[in-house]
Amino acid sequence: MSSEFPLFLLPMLVLNRILKLMTPFELVAISLCSKKSKMLCKSARSQMECRTGTNMFLLKFSSNKEIRLEFIYHMKIQWVFKIEWAPKRNQILPRKSLLRRFLSIFQKTPQEVHTTTFSQLGTNFIVPDWIPTEDTSEVSLKVFTSRDSGFADVNTFILYLSDVFNTRLTDFELHYHDFNREDNEKIVDFYFRNSENKKSLSSLSLVGAHPNASEDDELIDLILCRQEADCRLKLSMEHTSNFQFKTEYFRNKPILVELHDSSWISFDQFLEMESYTIALYRSIFKFTDFKLLIEKWNSGWTPKWRVIMVESSEEVNIDECVSELVVLGRFSEVQVERSEVKDEYSDGGVSQRIIYKIHRSDKAVGQIFVENSFMFSLYVMIDSEKNSRLYPQVFLS
Template sequence: MFPSWNPTGNTISEDSDVVLDHSYCLKIYTCEDVISATKNIISYISDIFHVKMKHFSFDYRNLSIEKSQLVMDSFFQQPIQRFKLSEQNTIDAFKSDALTYILQSQKTTSFFDLYENPSPGFTCDFEQMETVPELMDFSYSHWTTFQQILKLKNENLWFSRSNFLQTDFEILIMKWRGGWTPNWKALLIEFNEDVNIDTCVKGDFIQLPSNSDCWNKTQVYRNFPIELNRFIMRYKTAKEPINFIGYHILRSDGRIATIAVDNNKIGWFQIQSDDKDEQMVLSFHPRVFDLV
């Protein structure tokens, strides 16, 4: 089928010693039935290397709604690990129908990366999605609602460029302290206004030392019945050091949630594990370092 297959390759590396990834590109010249031809090449390569398709990236800007639906129906007959929807321009109402169909028909198990910037007024019912990806990363999340955050069941949610405000963050914190536990474990939000985390919490607090001990659960448990454990974290980057303030919030049932804000815009809400011997963690995102 491909007697002289010699794909171009690129090596992505952090430095000369550490290889992070390999990527290969193969140009396919075909007839008008691109979808069928692409399915054939994927099937052919899968048979050669005895692997199934794990990642799928889709840019539908030049496709009609019907073609977009055909692509989704053709390539999502079985779940895949990662799906990237790559369309970075604001779309019109015509494309909104296609986007809704794509969101609801994708079958992603691990990572769903949405680079789409939907038009104002766009909505989507997440409960209609075929699967619940472990992580949903939205580069433009201005169309998501606070009620959706309360109901989502994904383990990790990363919402950049949202319309959420400090009052939304305060409500999440109050609900947690009142006994509510979300279905997700980690939530990152880029707020639409500056957020002062010290005004998001009320009550007495203990200032933790600025070292690794501030991530030790024993230190937090020792401070009970004080619920609020304030910390300052310093993180070195290639551009400049990052300092941000956070709180470990201990409930009477022994559960701990960590909240933090960086650069007055990026907010975290992380539910820590129930294992008392595990260190507490905080999930990072490239948006924190202005990389996306």
């Protein structure tokens, strides 16, 4: 009795259902079997719940390159292609691959079964084994390349995955210390400059392996002036004391700006930043800055951002701050509401949050959180009628 299963002879509704139940790695493996198999995999992924179900499509560009995918229908697991360099093909130990088993299913006779133990992805990428390594939060698969692949080669791989999963690469993480200045410029120009044939990526993360030297700051300045990210801009690095703020860095008004060292941004510069959400760690802001911010908000000033999270350089006594403003006649009793939340964690740690809601006469609301006296957050809600359903805890008393 034949053990072959006629997968491609199933009705399309049944086949699509089966393909959607397969893992991303299995789907890629099947797509490599033939042009027909790739077309069917693309068809399964073209349905609305699949097209809108991509949480992450990230390329980590460092000495160890990774492609990370995350889908809402595979819970919170990340599917990781780990790209490694092997100078010669015979240095990649062949094992029986998952793709080979798939091929045995699709072929009509045993004689037609493909005998190779390698799967070819693009021109320079080889998958010797489709059995992944599993972790609690990710599943990874090794992909080897016969040469030290540059951005153009990796992009060929990216385009193949984009085609199969019907989604585009959105996030890019560049470990700039792993490359020289010229390579960094080429990488940024390739992925973060609009051209006739390719749109710039929307999110950029720059990661430093060690504190910057002066030449590193110059490189970061060059990258930030050239990039065109408009969704997320994240800087995970430690600048020198000479690094200077430029409005040009944020000219594309990214939805989220996250700076892990914001000591180079003054309070006045911060007030003029334009983004929906801004997260500043290791800031130089002081207690008096936050008191001024609250007073400005209450007096009718509306910032260009809507949510901020700032790590203060000194303790912020929010009760003292509000009390001083009340004594000065800046608030009425109706305007200000206070609450407090304490969270206890399994490791014995405790987090204390003091929350203030400041209601303005124009129906706008500012909700302030101060966590453990150093993390200051402000949520700015402009239109109470429009936002009351989204933020009932803010607008409903």
